[in-house]
Amino acid sequence: MSKNPQINASNYILNIVELQNVITNVTGQSATQALASQVAQIQEMVNYEQKRINTNVIASFGGSNSITVLNSLNLCNDGIYTAVSSTTGGSPAPGKNIVCLDTAGTAAWGFISSMSTADSIRFNGAGTEIARFTNSGNLGVGTTTPSHAVDVVGEGYFTGNVTASNFLTLSDGQYKTNIRQIEGASGVISSLNGVRFQWKEGGDHDLGFIAQNVQEVFPEGVYGSNILHVNYQKVIPILVEAVKELQERVRVLESTSRL
Secondary structure (H helix, E strand, O other): OOOOOOOOOOOOOOOOOOHHHOOOOOOOHHHHHHHHHHHHHHHHHEEOOOOEEOHHHHHHHHOOOOOOOOOOOOOOOOOOOOOOEOOOOOOEOOOEEEEEOOOOOOOOOEEEEEEOHHHEEEEEEOOEEEEEEOOOOOEEEOOOOOOOOEEEOOOOOOOOOOOOOOOOOOOOHHHOOOOOOOOOHHHHHHHOOOEEEEOOOOOOEEEEOOHHHHHHHOHHHEEOOOOOEEOHHHHHHHHHHHHHHHHHHHHHHHHHHOO
């Protein structure tokens, strides 16, 4: 081995020796020449001035532009920047910027991708888009065209308090059919039992209905199978009709008393 190894001036790769003078007893000079070629490729891969890794050089190692990390990879700098080029041309094209495979590297995979259309960032799981951030800052879950800051198609679940200035429920008549008046609203209200109670988890005191009781009276106000939930908004139209029924009774009584 050479007694005077050359030290590379880079801050990133140090102690690279002249491998041409290294001789092995097993495979001879050809192996050292191959090793020298590999080291040269590594040096070409690292862009010292711009502090970048040229991934296109990696193709010469195994025919693919990828790096496999077998252990944890800790990144403590400004982040990850990727630029994916088209496979059919040289112009830049959007692609799968961060890809996550399952343990077998097969079907159950997901990725985070920047999209050229509307400059969105989308999140995919098992090949299907599950969420997207648009360039206007809107987040869509279950939709590719979110029109609000948070646009969710489907159900949401919260274990804590939800606070907002207003809560709006879709109620446009053009989306409804088979519209009928609620009858016997007073009887429904009479069958509901408002209760005070204490939550088993947390011990907080509260008031409301028992879902099983509501389900017996008007099942439209209850959701779930194993664990039941009450939609308290659905009590409002029943209350309105119950008040109207009581008003009609009062009117009849007042008319009778004048006779």
